[in-house]
Amino acid sequence: MEEKKTSSQSGGALPFILGLLAALAVGWWMFPKALFSESHQPIRFSHKVHAEQGMACDDCHKMRDDGSYAGLPNNEKCGECHSDVVGSDPAEKKFVEEYIQKSKEVPWIIYQNQPDNVYFTHSAHQAQECTECHPKMTDNDSPPVARINKITGYTERTLKMWQCERCHAENGVSNACYVCHK
Amino acid sequence: MGLDRRAFVQLAVGGVVGTLFTPIPWKLADDAAIWSQNWPWIAKVTKGEIAFKNAISKFCPSGCAVSVRTVEGAPTLVQGSKDNPLSQGGVCPACAAGAQLLYSPARVKGPMKKTQAGFEPITWDEALTTLSAKLSAVKGKDGKVAMVSGDQTGTTSEVFSAFVAALGSQDFYLMPSEGQVAGKAWSIMGGTGKVGFDLKNADFVLLVGADAFESWGPMVRNKKTFGSKRPVGQPNQATYVYAGPVRNRTAAVCDQYVPVPADSLTAFALGLAAQLVQAGKSIDTADFADFKAMLGNFSADKVEKLSGVKAAVLADLAKKLASAKAPLVIAGSPFGQGEGAATFIAGAAVNLLLGQVNKPGGMKVFADFAPVVKGAATAKKLTEASFADYLSKVEKGKASPEVLLVYEANPAYGLPQAEAMSKVMEKIPFVVSFSTFLDETAQKAQLILPNPHPLERLDDLATPYGYSRAAYLVSLPVIKPVADAKPTPDLILGLAAKLGLDLGFSTYQDVLKAKTEAVGASWGDVSKGKLFASDVTKDVSGLNLATAVLAKAAIPNRDPAYPLALAPLAQLNVGTSALATAPQALVTIRDTELLGNDMFVQVCAETAKANGLSQGAKVKLTSSQGECVARVNVSETVMPGTVAAPLGFGRTAWDKFTRGKGDNLSKVLALSPEPGTNVSVWSDTRVKIAKI
Numbered sequence: 001m002e003e004k005k006t007s008s009q010s011g012g013a014l015p016f017i018l019g020l021l022a023a024l025a026v027g028w029w030m031f032p033k034a035l036f037s038e039s040h041q042p043i044r045f046s047h048k049v050h051a052e053q054g055m056a057c058d059d060c061h062k063m064r065d066d067g068s069y070a071g072l073p074n075n076e077k078c079g080e081c082h083s084d085v086v087g088s089d090p091a092e093k094k095f096v097e098e099y100i101q102k103s104k105e106v107p108w109i110i111y112q113n114q115p116d117n118v119y120f121t122h123s124a125h126q127a128q129e130c131t132e133c134h135p136k137m138t139d140n141d142s143p144p145v146a147r148i149n150k151i152t153g154y155t156e157r158t159l160k161m162w163q164c165e166r167c168h169a170e171n172g173v174s175n176a177c178y179v180c181h182k
Numbered sequence: 183m184g185l186d187r188r189a190f191v192q193l194a195v196g197g198v199v200g201t202l203f204t205p206i207p208w209k210l211a212d213d214a215a216i217w218s219q220n221w222p223w224i225a226k227v228t229k230g231e232i233a234f235k236n237a238i239s240k241f242c243p244s245g246c247a248v249s250v251r252t253v254e255g256a257p258t259l260v261q262g263s264k265d266n267p268l269s270q271g272g273v274c275p276a277c278a279a280g281a282q283l284l285y286s287p288a289r290v291k292g293p294m295k296k297t298q299a300g301f302e303p304i305t306w307d308e309a310l311t312t313l314s315a316k317l318s319a320v321k322g323k324d325g326k327v328a329m330v331s332g333d334q335t336g337t338t339s340e341v342f343s344a345f346v347a348a349l350g351s352q353d354f355y356l357m358p359s360e361g362q363v364a365g366k367a368w369s370i371m372g373g374t375g376k377v378g379f380d381l382k383n384a385d386f387v388l389l390v391g392a393d394a395f396e397s398w399g400p401m402v403r404n405k406k407t408f409g410s411k412r413p414v415g416q417p418n419q420a421t422y423v424y425a426g427p428v429r430n431r432t433a434a435v436c437d438q439y440v441p442v443p444a445d446s447l448t449a450f451a452l453g454l455a456a457q458l459v460q461a462g463k464s465i466d467t468a469d470f471a472d473f474k475a476m477l478g479n480f481s482a483d484k485v486e487k488l489s490g491v492k493a494a495v496l497a498d499l500a501k502k503l504a505s506a507k508a509p510l511v512i513a514g515s516p517f518g519q520g521e522g523a524a525t526f527i528a529g530a531a532v533n534l535l536l537g538q539v540n541k542p543g544g545m546k547v548f549a550d551f552a553p554v555v556k557g558a559a560t561a562k563k564l565t566e567a568s569f570a571d572y573l574s575k576v577e578k579g580k581a582s583p584e585v586l587l588v589y590e591a592n593p594a595y596g597l598p599q600a601e602a603m604s605k606v607m608e609k610i611p612f613v614v615s616f617s618t619f620l621d622e623t624a625q626k627a628q629l630i631l632p633n634p635h636p637l638e639r640l641d642d643l644a645t646p647y648g649y650s651r652a653a654y655l656v657s658l659p660v661i662k663p664v665a666d667a668k669p670t671p672d673l674i675l676g677l678a679a680k681l682g683l684d685l686g687f688s689t690y691q692d693v694l695k696a697k698t699e700a701v702g703a704s705w706g707d708v709s710k711g712k713l714f715a716s717d718v719t720k721d722v723s724g725l726n727l728a729t730a731v732l733a734k735a736a737i738p739n740r741d742p743a744y745p746l747a748l749a750p751l752a753q754l755n756v757g758t759s760a761l762a763t764a765p766q767a768l769v770t771i772r773d774t775e776l777l778g779n780d781m782f783v784q785v786c787a788e789t790a791k792a793n794g795l796s797q798g799a800k801v802k803l804t805s806s807q808g809e810c811v812a813r814v815n816v817s818e819t820v821m822p823g824t825v826a827a828p829l830g831f832g833r834t835a836w837d838k839f840t841r842g843k844g845d846n847l848s849k850v851l852a853l854s855p856e857p858g859t860n861v862s863v864w865s866d867t868r869v870k871i872a873k874i
Contacts (some may be wrong), residue, residue: 015189019196027204035209064231071229115219116227151213153220 036147039109044091047137069122072108075100109146111157119182230254236263236711238657239277239636241761242754244400244646245335246277250660257281257637257660266713270406275755279764280637284664288619288837290632292666309631314680316612320584321349328353328583330569332591332760335643337697340558341671347557348683355569357591358519361647365565367523370728375549375720378650379512381407384543386506389424390513390529391447395432397518397752399648426516427749428826429819441821443747445738445866446489451513451528452736453485455535457500463535473727508543509536517752520864522856524735527728540719546650547720554696556686570597570862577606586610588623589670595622596759598851598864599807616670622835632667639669642694651715654701656694656708731858744868749826750847756830762840774815781844782815784826790816793871805869807852810845
């Protein structure tokens, strides 16, 4: 009589479970590592040191007169204190010598650059705490590693549309297309 | 346990099921969507500080006072300067493209010399050494160097004319313009100073040929004035009438359009003058009696025979002019160039009859700003020198320049009889182009020394023709040159010093500061975009009405071999002779103006029928001097017996967006001397049209 092969004879559900687990491992552990590259800021900037000097966030990250957000400070702003090396941190020395003295702007990596098709204004979000969207930086002695999506070119921290929509919905703000997409 | 087929399938299914519970498919789909929004050819939005800087843009003949929006210092938008009376927040289509044109593929990237293999990039040192040697060889030799400039309003003309004069030549020219002919005409009438027109205070404006909203005078200001005099939902404060061969963009918005052939505009204006004299108006000039007698040839009936304008229409217009509180007549070319002096004189005579000179809403006369550069040509001299005439002399061997310097002008493309003029230029051994773009003239040059784009250079603007006040404005660079370009006036001042010529200045900034002082303006104000304007008018006693000129020039001379009048259309969205169509303006050109590579000429149904033409037919326009090809669009905007055709197409240089589209109408424009003045005229060009 012909022998009938059963599942149990082929290892039962084991191959299926192995395949499942392997896929889960690849998808949740290897894929994120492969999808993002890790970049470090050109200068090890310490927010903590600056916060300890009594500086507030908006001493450097300020709104312009027209209400637009200036983002990161430029050499002119940093040079107000660091026109020359004032401390003993080698990172500061590197900043002064390689950027301030050469009149070259630091190519800082922006953690939360939004796509061009989104019109995001900090001005309209001033009622929110910075840390609702951004990590708290005042205790940060070294800039976080920037994980950049190899496909999109945006960082891991760039807000997704669902995050914007959820916050708008929770705060009773319109989610009409034109609110963000001009 | 071996991995048999069944186990393998189970493993694969498990893998697939497992994958569905990981971010892989969902994240990849999302990221792929975002990736597709950022193709490398999609322009990136510059992010950074937004600022607005006032500047002058000279892509249009009169120049626009603009406000440039910059992001992190880079211009992103050119709009009209709201506080400047010349623009009042408006901008012309040519200047509106200024930010994009900074990065035009047609820009000359750096100095180049022509070799047998084409243009070869060279260093500025080599370029200037070559030019210096050429100029040194002709220094002191009369008539061996000539220069032509397309800058109608800048003090560059003083620097260049003084430089050419110091080299021993008097051959400095401006490209043909409406203001040049008006200056010449005013001079014939015995007038001095500059003439402007007070549209703002006029309550009845008759435009005789002058395409005031497209090619005549400060067209942006003219449009703004028109808009302000006709507030929405309120009664009109001014009436506008256009008389000319085509119901063009200006005529389309006027209250009345009177079809008048281009060669009969003078007769039409004299017909109005005859009506006004008949009604008892007069002018206090020594030759008024002669003028009055001459007007006998321009009675309403006679003008009807010459121009086709019904006697009743002429009489009605004269009555409306006479009864208006502040009537104004502006006579000029329907396409911004090529009109004779007689049309201006006839228009001025009507304004004089109406008593509308140096009165609110009338013709204004004010003093020219005095030159500040030692040896510079006077404004009067510049109006008398015609570059087209000069090239005719070169053709006939009456002038033999060895060096021709061309500043921001494109004579090889834009002069009448363009093909012939271009060939004449080939006779000149060494042509130097100071052009921002690789235009048709630059392509013919032996040396190209790129001038910065208007937003990259120090520049000034002194009273654009037609503006009713003596005005002055300075523009500081908005951005450093994107290309390896150097400001031509500074180069010329440097060359002058090298050649031992004393022009009195070493930098163009010093020239402009001196000019500002001479004008009576404040550098701090004018360099920040605040227009200096003076309302001081000039005495106009001692004028004459140039009766002999009018009697000869007003009668059309129609060669029966060329049965149709040509009405060129100057439209700023198509471009100018010195600027090919800007990339974003291409979409504003209708399919009845340009389709594929074919441009269209416009004729009315009556003309089409008489010439056996139908919509879309391919035709050849032939004048006594040249020909061009086009397709036919039947349009009732054109009066019978006239064929309207666009200027600005048929580029052979520039970039892939404009090259080879349509044909160059300037090839067809035929020069003829105006009887009585000898001014070269081409607005009365006649053509024949044939199907091909």
